[in-house]
Amino acid sequence: MxxxxxxxxxxxxxxxxxxxxxxxxxxxxxxxxxxxxxxxxxxxxxxxxxxxxxxxxxxxxxxxxxxxxxxxxxxxxxxxxxxxxxxxxxxxxxxxxxxxxxxxxxxxxxxxxxxxxxxxxxxxxxxxxxxxxxxxxxxxxxxxxxxxxxxxxxxxxxxxxxxxxxxxxxxxxxxxxxxxxxxxxxxxxxxxxxxxxxxxxxxxxxxxxxxxxxxxxxxxxxxxxxxxxxxxxxxxxxxxxxxxxKLPPQPVPAEAMSDYVRGGRAGAVIVGSHVRKTTEQLEQLLKQDGVVPLEIDVARIDSERTALLQEITARAAQAHAQDLTPVIYTSRTELTFDDQQTRLAFGERVSAFLMDVVRRLPPTIGYLISKGGITSNDVLSSGLELRAARVLGQILTGCSVVRCPADHPRYPELPVVIFPGNVGDAQALAEVYRRLST
CATH class of the missing domain: 3.40.50.10840 (Putative sugar-binding, N-terminal domain)
Structure with missing residues (x-):
């Protein structure tokens, strides 16, 4: 058959x-x-x-x-x-x-x-x-x-x-x-x-x-x-x-996804999406206790890449050492370009920078939230260098959780939230953070 x-x-x-x-x-x-x-x-x-x-x-x-x-x-x-x-x-x-x-x-x-x-x-x-x-x-x-x-x-x-x-x-x-x-x-x-x-x-x-x-x-x-x-x-x-x-209900309730957080430790958040909804959600997340905002001025990526990378990763490590969650996000003002090809090429350079940040996050983070579709793809394939990952379920409607394999060289069994740019209300990103931080 x-x-x-x-x-x-x-x-x-x-x-x-x-x-x-x-x-x-x-x-x-x-x-x-x-x-x-x-x-x-x-x-x-x-x-x-x-x-x-x-x-x-x-x-x-x-x-x-x-x-x-x-x-x-x-x-x-x-x-x-x-x-x-x-x-x-x-x-x-x-x-x-x-x-x-x-x-x-x-x-x-x-x-x-x-x-x-x-x-x-x-x-x-x-x-x-x-x-x-x-x-x-x-x-x-x-x-x-x-x-x-x-x-x-x-x-x-x-x-x-x-x-x-x-x-x-x-x-x-x-x-x-x-x-x-x-x-x-x-x-x-x-x-x-x-x-x-x-x-x-x-x-x-x-x-x-x-x-x-x-x-x-x-x-x-x-x-x-x-x-x-x-x-x-x-x-x-x-x-x-x-x-x-025709799948049955997911075995792990959304509210219980914090069970997968490694050692109950603080996590990290990567935000690449530029749609208005993401910006609204980011604003609400940054009001939460326990987060540290780390803005990446994308206009500096081409001219000051090395210095900017060192600055962001050092500040992320400092936040983690204090049991705080760094929220690393690209500057919200979207640049204008002469044509589609130039825009896409710049987007690739921004994403490559974000993935360098992901690879340099503290190895003991408890979880990772990736905000934006293309950003999330790059996090899985490049930042974490996964060949395959299994979906655990959703932590919020429209937001999947996957987990790194146990033999991952830097982040074994790290839960990763895939959060699309255009999903959820203004409080959604903050809600995911709260569910993983309790």
């Missing part, structure tokens, strides 16, 4: 924010992929970090993952363990990423697919889709996402919240809005299986969802059809992954 495995190619590490028990891979060689494919969990994530790349590099990385995955699947089939992959191109703030670049590459390398589903709803973060219009809930009111700050992203900006129009915009008219299949809330109340079974030619389908129950109903019917041989691809946020994986 062919086994189904849910495989999410994640453009940052935040797609695990609704699941537990699965592996996050920061490497994608064939042996590592085979290890994940044969793991007991029904799903795993490959952290490609493509949201921090230009489109050409994002396509190259996605292609490399897919080709190695194809080899790993072929090896397992020869070994008598055939696996049918259910592929997900997972992107935080789903409309803000390399679509259709990544789904096109996945289809080229692992297709043909009968359909690809656009499912941006992330219920836990207040992102819903109604009548094919994607909204962000702000103070209890639905705001079309093209009216939010995320739509004005200098790299991934967009002008439409109506998903068929968004698809036409991003594909440059290759997929016309009228050719996008719409699966509405009313449709989800019906038997969709005959309709899903008729899909072919990698048609794009926009899926509504206001609650997790909506996605659960959709996933149940889709899995029934997939079991009959239909091949589907997703471009989605995290909530549909929960529905597809």
């Amino acid at each position: 062919t086994e189904t495995k849910i495989i999410a190619l994640d453009d940052d590490p935040t797609g695990s924010q609704t699941v537990h028990g699965c592996l996050l891979l920061t490497r994608w060689d064939v042996d590592t992929l085979k290890e994940a494919l044969t793991d007991a969990s029904p799903l795993f994530f490959v952290l490609t970090n493509t949201r921090g790349m230009g489109s050409t590099q994002a396509a190259d990385v996605t292609r490399e993952v897919c080709r190695n995955l194809k080899l790993a699947l072929a090896d397992l089939e020869r070994e008598g363990r055939p696996i049918n992959p259910l592929m997900i191109s997972r992107s935080d703030s789903t409309l803000r990423g390399h679509y259709p670049v990544e789904t096109d590459v996945i289809a080229e390398e692992l297709g043909p697919f009968d359909a690809h589903f656009m499912v941006p709803a992330f219920i836990e973060a207040g992102r819903i889709t109604r009548d094919s219009v994607h909204y962000l809930m702000v103070d209890g009111e639905p705001v079309p996402v093209h009216e939010t700050e995320f739509a004005r992203d200098s790299v991934f900006g967009y002008t439409h919240s109506y998903l068929p129009d968004y698809v036409e915009e991003k594909t440059g008219g290759r997929i016309h809005a009228e050719n996008v299949e719409r699966i509405t809330l009313d449709d989800l109340k019906t038997d969709l299986r005959p309709r899903l079974a008729e899909l072919h030619g990698n048609v794009c389908c926009a899926v509504d969802a206001e609650t997790q129950a909506d996605l659960d109903r959709f996933a149940t019917q889709l899995l029934d059809v997939a079991a009959q041989g239909k091949r589907f691809l997703f471009r989605s946020a995290a909530s549909i992954i929960t529905a597809l994986a």
